[in-house]
Amino acid sequence: xEPVVALLHVVIAIINFSKANETACTLQGETVYPQLxxxxxxxxxxxxxxxxxxxxRDLSYVAMPPPLKCMSLDFRAFQxxxxxxxxxxxxxxxxxxxxxxxxxxxxxxxxxxxAMGVKVAMALINxxxxxxxxxxxxxxxxxxxxIGDTASSPCMAIAKSIGPFSVPIISHFxxxxxLSDKKKYPSFLRTIPSDxxxxxxxxxxxxxxxWTWVGAIRSDDDYxxxxxxxxxxxxxxxxxxxxxxxxxxxxxxxEKTMRIIEQIKSSTSRVIVAFLVHWDFEMLLHAFFEHNIxxxxxxxxxxxxxxxxxxxxxxxxxxxGAIGLAIPKTKVTGLKDFILDINPLKSSGTAIFNxxxxxxxxxxxxxxxxxxxxxxxxxxxxxSDVENTFTDMSLLPIFSxxxxxxxxxxxxxxxxxxxxxNLCPTKKQPDPLTFLEHLKRVRFKTKDGExxxxxxxxxxxxxxxxxxxxxSKEHQHEFVTVxxxxxxxxxxxxxxxxxxxxxxxxxxxxxxxxxxxESCPPGTRKAVQKGKPVCCFDCIPCAxxxxxxxxxxxxxxxxxxxxxxxxxxxxxxxxxxxxxxxEEIMGxxxxxxxxxxxxxxxxxxxxxxxxxxxxxxxxNNSELSFLLLFSLTxxxxxxxxxxxxxxxxxxxxxxxxxxxxxxxCISCVxxxxxxxxxxxxxxxxxxxxxxxxxxxxxxxxxxxxTLIQVLICLLWLTISPPFPFKNLxxxxxxxxxxxxxxxxxxxxxxxxxxxxxxxxxxxxAFLTRKLPxxxxxxxxxxxxxxxxxxxxxxxxxxxxxxxxKFTVAVEIFxxxxxxxxxxxxxxxPKCYIILLKPEKNSKRHMMGKIPLKP
Numbered sequence: 001x002e003p004v005v006a007l008l009h010v011v012i013a014i015i016n017f018s019k020a021n022e023t024a025c026t027l028q029g030e031t032v033y034p035q036l037x038x039x040x041x042x043x044x045x046x047x048x049x050x051x052x053x054x055x056x057r058d059l060s061y062v063a064m065p066p067p068l069k070c071m072s073l074d075f076r077a078f079q080x081x082x083x084x085x086x087x088x089x090x091x092x093x094x095x096x097x098x099x100x101x102x103x104x105x106x107x108x109x110x111x112x113x114x115a116m117g118v119k120v121a122m123a124l125i126n127x128x129x130x131x132x133x134x135x136x137x138x139x140x141x142x143x144x145x146x147i148g149d150t151a152s153s154p155c156m157a158i159a160k161s162i163g164p165f166s167v168p169i170i171s172h173f174x175x176x177x178x179l180s181d182k183k184k185y186p187s188f189l190r191t192i193p194s195d196x197x198x199x200x201x202x203x204x205x206x207x208x209x210x211w212t213w214v215g216a217i218r219s220d221d222d223y224x225x226x227x228x229x230x231x232x233x234x235x236x237x238x239x240x241x242x243x244x245x246x247x248x249x250x251x252x253x254x255e256k257t258m259r260i261i262e263q264i265k266s267s268t269s270r271v272i273v274a275f276l277v278h279w280d281f282e283m284l285l286h287a288f289f290e291h292n293i294x295x296x297x298x299x300x301x302x303x304x305x306x307x308x309x310x311x312x313x314x315x316x317x318x319x320x321g322a323i324g325l326a327i328p329k330t331k332v333t334g335l336k337d338f339i340l341d342i343n344p345l346k347s348s349g350t351a352i353f354n355x356x357x358x359x360x361x362x363x364x365x366x367x368x369x370x371x372x373x374x375x376x377x378x379x380x381x382x383x384s385d386v387e388n389t390f391t392d393m394s395l396l397p398i399f400s401x402x403x404x405x406x407x408x409x410x411x412x413x414x415x416x417x418x419x420x421x422n423l424c425p426t427k428k429q430p431d432p433l434t435f436l437e438h439l440k441r442v443r444f445k446t447k448d449g450e451x452x453x454x455x456x457x458x459x460x461x462x463x464x465x466x467x468x469x470x471x472s473k474e475h476q477h478e479f480v481t482v483x484x485x486x487x488x489x490x491x492x493x494x495x496x497x498x499x500x501x502x503x504x505x506x507x508x509x510x511x512x513x514x515x516x517x518e519s520c521p522p523g524t525r526k527a528v529q530k531g532k533p534v535c536c537f538d539c540i541p542c543a544x545x546x547x548x549x550x551x552x553x554x555x556x557x558x559x560x561x562x563x564x565x566x567x568x569x570x571x572x573x574x575x576x577x578x579x580x581x582x583e584e585i586m587g588x589x590x591x592x593x594x595x596x597x598x599x600x601x602x603x604x605x606x607x608x609x610x611x612x613x614x615x616x617x618x619x620n621n622s623e624l625s626f627l628l629l630f631s632l633t634x635x636x637x638x639x640x641x642x643x644x645x646x647x648x649x650x651x652x653x654x655x656x657x658x659x660x661x662x663x664x665c666i667s668c669v670x671x672x673x674x675x676x677x678x679x680x681x682x683x684x685x686x687x688x689x690x691x692x693x694x695x696x697x698x699x700x701x702x703x704x705x706t707l708i709q710v711l712i713c714l715l716w717l718t719i720s721p722p723f724p725f726k727n728l729x730x731x732x733x734x735x736x737x738x739x740x741x742x743x744x745x746x747x748x749x750x751x752x753x754x755x756x757x758x759x760x761x762x763x764x765a766f767l768t769r770k771l772p773x774x775x776x777x778x779x780x781x782x783x784x785x786x787x788x789x790x791x792x793x794x795x796x797x798x799x800x801x802x803x804x805k806f807t808v809a810v811e812i813f814x815x816x817x818x819x820x821x822x823x824x825x826x827x828x829p830k831c832y833i834i835l836l837k838p839e840k841n842s843k844r845h846m847m848g849k850i851p852l853k854p
Contacts, residue, residue, distance in 0.1 A: 032108065032116075032123050035352040036081055036345070038088070040104025041427045044409055045124040046084050047117060047148030047158065047169075048077040050109040050352060052279060054116075070111035073359045075390035076309075077150065079339050080172065081107050083399040084147055086338040087406035098414050099422045109352070110149060117154040118161045121146060125167045144429060145170060145409045145439070147402060151277060152176035152223035159188040166432040168439050170408065172401035175302070176226045180457035187436055189458035191401040191408070192327060193487075195223070197462030198301060199230035201325055201485040202273060204495050205466065206299060207238040211271045212535045213516040214240060214299075215264065217284065218275040220247035227275045227301070241516065241535035243269045248276065250283040261291045270505075271297045271514040278304040285310065288318050297505040297512045300324030305467050308394035311477035320471060321505040325464040325485065327397035331448045335403060336393055340383055357381075360390055394479065404452045412439045462487035470503045522549050523569035525556045542569040545732060562726070564733050575728075579737040580643050580805040580812075587643050590812050597819055598636035604827050605629040611834050614841045624675070624698060628668035629827070634661040635819040639812045646724035651739035655722050656713040658815060659750035663709035663757060665822060666788075667702040670761040672826075673781050674701070677768050709753055716746030727804075736804045755792065761785050784825035788818045 035050060051070035059065055088103045108120035125142045146162070146169040149155050155174040162169065168187045171179075177196040179188050206214060216231070218224035224247065232242060244267060246260050264272070274281060281304040288294075298319055304310045305324030314320075345353050358364055363377035383391055416430045416438055430438075443453040454460060466483035483497035504512055520526050520539035525548055529536045542548055542556035547565045559565055559572035566573050581587050608625060611617050617625065638661050641654035675698065716722075720743035727736040741747040762785035795814040802810045833840050 032120055034106040035109045036085070036105070036107040038085075038104045040088075040092075040102040042101065042413065042429050043104045043106055043143045044084070044088065044406060045121075045143035045146040045148075046081060046105055046107035047110055047120055047124075047146055047154075048080050048107060049074055049112040049150055049154075050077045050081075050356075051111040054111045054113055068111055068113060068116055070109060073355060074112075075356075075360070075388065076395065077109075078345065078356055078390060079395070079399055080148075080150065080402050082339040082345065083335060083402035084406055085345075086335055087403045087410075089338075090334075091407070091410045095422055097410055098417070098419060099424055101413070101417065101419075101424050101427050103410065106143065110154060112151075112154075114154045114157045117149055117158050121158045121162050121169070125162055125165050142167065142429075142432070144413065144435060147172070147405050147409075149174065151221075152179065152226075153221045155179060155188065156185070156222055159185040163187050166436050168409075168432075168436050170405035172405055173303075173398055174223075176222045177230055178222060178226050180459055182457060189405075189408075189439065189454050191404045191452070191460055192302070192398070193462035193464070194457070194459045195227040195301075196230060196459075197487045198325055198464065199227050199275075200234045201462075201464055201487070201495070202275075202299065202301070203231050203234035203238055203240060205323075205325075205485070205497070206235065206271070206273065207240055208495055208497060209511055211297075211512075211514040212240050213243055213269045213514050214271040214273055215243050215267050215269045216245040216273040216275065217248050217260070218245065219277050219280045220249045221277070223277055223303075224275050224280075231273065231275065239535070241533035243267050243516070243533075248280055248284055250280045252283075257287050261287060261293065264293060264296075265291075268516065269514050270295070270512050271299060273299045274304070275301055276303065278307050278310060282310060282313055285313055285318060289316050292316070294318055295506055297514065298322035298324075302326050302464070305469075306394055306397075306479050308392040308477070308479075309389045311469070314477065317471075319469050319477070320507060321503050322469040323482070323502065324467055326467040326479070327401070328463050328465045328484075329481075330397050330400045330450055332396075332400045332403050332446070333448060335399060336396065339393075339399065340391065342383070360388070361386060404446065404450075407444070407446060408439060408442050408452060408454075411444045412442045415442070466497060468502050471507070519551050520548075520553065521551060521570075522547075522553070524548060525553050547572055561728050562735060575733060575735045577737060578731070578734045578804050579645050580808045581645070582643055586805070586809055590809065590816070591640060591643055593816055594636050594639045594812075597816060597823065598633050601629055601633045601636060601823060604823070604831055605633075607831055607834060608827075611841075614834065616830050616833055616841045623695060624668050624671050624702070625827075627702065628665060628672070628822070631661055631665040631668060632819055632823055635665055635815060639815045642808050642812050642815075646737050646739045648724060651722040651724050652717055654739065655741075655747065655750065656717065658811075659713055659754065660706065660709050662754050662815075662818075664702065664706045665819075666754065666757045666761055667705035669781055669784070669822065669826070670705070670757060670764070671698045671702055673761055673764045673768065674698075676781075677764060705757060709750065712746070712749050712753060716743055716750065719743055720746065722747075730803055734804065738804075738807065751792075755789075758785060758788055758792070762789060780825045780829055784821045787821035787825065791817045791821070 036046070050073060052072045052074040054071055055069040057066060057068075084105060084107065088105055091097055092102050106124060108124070110117040110120060124146055142165075144167075146158070146167065148169070148171060149158060150171075150173045152174040153176075155169065155171050156176070156179060159169050159179065163184075163186050166187055168189055171188070171190040171192070173192055174190055175192055175195045175198060177194050177199070179185050179190065180194050180196060214235075216228055218228040228245060232245065235242065244263055246263060248257075248260060252260075274284070276284065281300075294316060296318075298321075300322055302325050305322065306326040311319065342353075342357075345356065354365055357377055357379075360383075361377060361381040362375070363381070364374045365377050412435060413430070414424075416435060417424045417426055417428075419425075440454055440458060443451070445451050452460070462485075464485040465481045466485065468480045468482045470478045470480050472478045480501065480503075482501050483495065485495050487494060499511070502511075504510065516533065516536040517526075517529075517538070520537070524539040524541050526537040527540045528534050529538060542565065545559050545565055546556035547559060547569050548556050549570050556569070562575055563572035564575045565571070580590075582591060605626065608617050608622070608629065612622055634657070638654065638657040641650055641657060644650065722739045722742045724737065725740045727738055730736055762782065765781040765785055791814050795810060798810045799807060799814075
């Protein structure tokens with residue numbers, strides 16, 4: 001209802017203002033008078049809530065509302081008014097500031113009502129003199145500026161009402177960010193920082209203590225709602241979530257208050273951000289006490305965090321360890337003593353002073369209605385005998401804000417009146433709009449050295465002290481400064497906190513924990529729980545090949561392709577490099593077998609050379625036998641090129657050497673097979689085939705077959721040669737060093753040509769396996785080719801499916817197996833006869849013409 005009443009008063013005041021130039025007028029509505037006043041050349045207005053509440057009235061909206069009946073004196077407002085009076089008296093006594101110009105004041109009581117605030121503001125700028133009927137209306141001088149009000153919502157109503165008249169209103173305690181909007185409130189200024197900064201400072205402070213899961217309670221007015229909206233926005237940007245954000249007003253019913261209490265009890269957060277005006281917080285504190293709400297870490301605003309009056313209500317140590325932002329302590333010489341001197345109040349207004357005196361000393365002045373048992377006031381009571389809100393100086397920084405507001409007005413007047421050399425040429429009150437524009441640009445230092453100025457939004461510089469509630473040895477609350485916040489500093493330096501000096505809730509020396517989910521360690525990532533805020537999450541281990549090396553990582557980073565994640569998933573480590581090396585057991589084994597095979601081949605060659613003139617050696621072209629032994633030696637040795645770290649030359653050498661040596665080997669075997677077949681044909685009557693395949697032809701055939709493979713290899717190496725590369729796909733945890741084929745067609749052409757010769761050789765050997773000699777070499781060639789074909793047929797699927805270094809091992813095995821097949825099947829039987837059965841090493845025996853004795 002208050003906004004409606006306020007609007008009604010505004011309309012009436014504007015009507016009165018518009019009729020000021022008429023010949024006759026009457027003042028509409030009841031007259032409001034200042035509670036404290038003093039005449040002067042220029043008047044400064046003051047609006048303070050001397051009462052904290054009013055009597056509830058029934059409004060019909062068809063008649064003028066009855067006068068407001070104010071209740072519950074608020075001693076803080078008297079302290080604010082004393083600060084205003086002190087500043088004016090100090091200026092009037094100054095010879096350097098406004099010399100010869102006296103400042104007066106009119107201070108009104110709003111009863112904490114927005115409607116009354118608007119009404120008294122209109123009275124200050126429009127005049128409040130009730131002229132008689134028919135008498136000309138005379139408009140008294142309007143006030144130069146208004147100091148007040150104490151809360152944000154009344155200031156919004158007042159500033160919006162008087163904005164069109166360009167009369168500045170300077171608040172000492174209204175912090176709502178919304179008041180910085182100069183389009184809506186063009187004449188509003190303040191000497192206390194905006195909640196734009198306080199809300200951000202609170203959010204940064206909460207994040208600084210690693211509280212990511214907090215509850216919030218706010219005053220259900222412009223101050224609380226606007227401040228909490230900014231806090232919530234910044235908190236979300238910093239990774240802080242609100243479990244709940246509840247509105248609260250001191251006039252809430254017990255049912256509403258109980259729902260808030262139940263919400264707090266059922267919550268899991270242990271930190272409560274209380275964005276409340278002090279009278280709302282006092283009622284909430286009382287509710288906490290009734291329902292035994294203890295153990296929570298309270299975070300407060302400048303409205304109550306440094307107020308000793310709130311501390312006196314803490315009966316259950318609920319606020320032990322509370323921390324919050326306060327206006328920095330300032331020194332104004334003489335202000336404290338002046339506030340505690342009641343004489344200025346007594347001389348300024350008798351009616352309000354009597355009420356103040358009775359409430360201060362709990363006595364009554366003599367009236368006819370007083371009962372006999374009421375303690376009467378003598379007027380000689382001493383402040384030293386009482387201890388209450390009025391004697392508490394914990395809000396001295398706020399009192400100094402009133403002081404600075406008055407001085408801002410005085411310095412602006414000093415400039416506009418052209419005062420210099422202890423003389424002001426004129427005492428005429430400046431035009432409101434001109435005064436307002438100059439006031440916005442004023443910049444000065446107080447007598448104690450503090451610099452005062454307003455920014456483009458009419459706000460001062462934002463500086464805060466971080467206050468911590470601690471219990472002294474005398475079991476009294478102490479407000480200990482544990483840090484600072486200065487918005488003018490760079491972002492990373494704005495907040496400074498001395499953690500070692502803080503006492504936390506329940507007298508703990510450790511920072512309380514308030515999180516929805518415990519931090520995710522390195523090696524995991526956060527995954528938000530479905531339907532819950534981002535601060536509630538599960539810790540998911542990083543996948544293979546991914547890591548997170550910081551706490552509470554949102555994502556896992558993929559390791560570089562040559563690195564892999566360690567078992568803890570918190571570091572990328574170099575992948576193990578794998579290739580068939582000479583140092584490992586498999587490499588050593590294959591190397592040993594290769595060398596043994598080559599050594600055996602050389603031994604056999606020596607034996608054959610030693611017995612080269614014997615029939616068994618001469619039986620089948622000894623030149624082809626020696627050439628075959630030479631090629632087998634190369635076959636055994638070429639397997640060594642497959643072992644060791646692949647290089648560009650080793651990759652080209654291993655495949656080409658393998659292809660050429662095996663073709664040379666098979667060409668020799670094929671030549672021997674053809675010789676056996678031709679020799680059999682030569683024994684037939686009339687046959688003369690041997691002259692077509694003598695030693696020259698045999699050598700030429702071996703050369704021709706081998707040259708074809710050489711040409712294939714040269715084409716392969718020219719077009720797309722084998723090359724070393726790192727296989728990163730086969731095994732994610734290892735880098736397999738292997739030789740790429742380059743051109744797969746070249747590789748399979750080499751193998752295909754070997755296979756073609758092997759098949760041809762096998763077919764011919766198979767055809768000659770039953771020739772009638774006692775020592776038919778074709779039988780042994782058939783066996784060797786059978787093993788050779790079997791090995792290489794099984795090699796293909798094994799080669800394709802084998803992983804990593806085993807691919808190379810399979811190829812080496814195939815080379816060694818087929819080489820040993822030739823060596824054992826073709827040459828071992830001959831060595832057996834040469835060394836162990838020399839009697840069979842004769843031409844007659846080999847031709848099968850002399851039977852063996854049993």
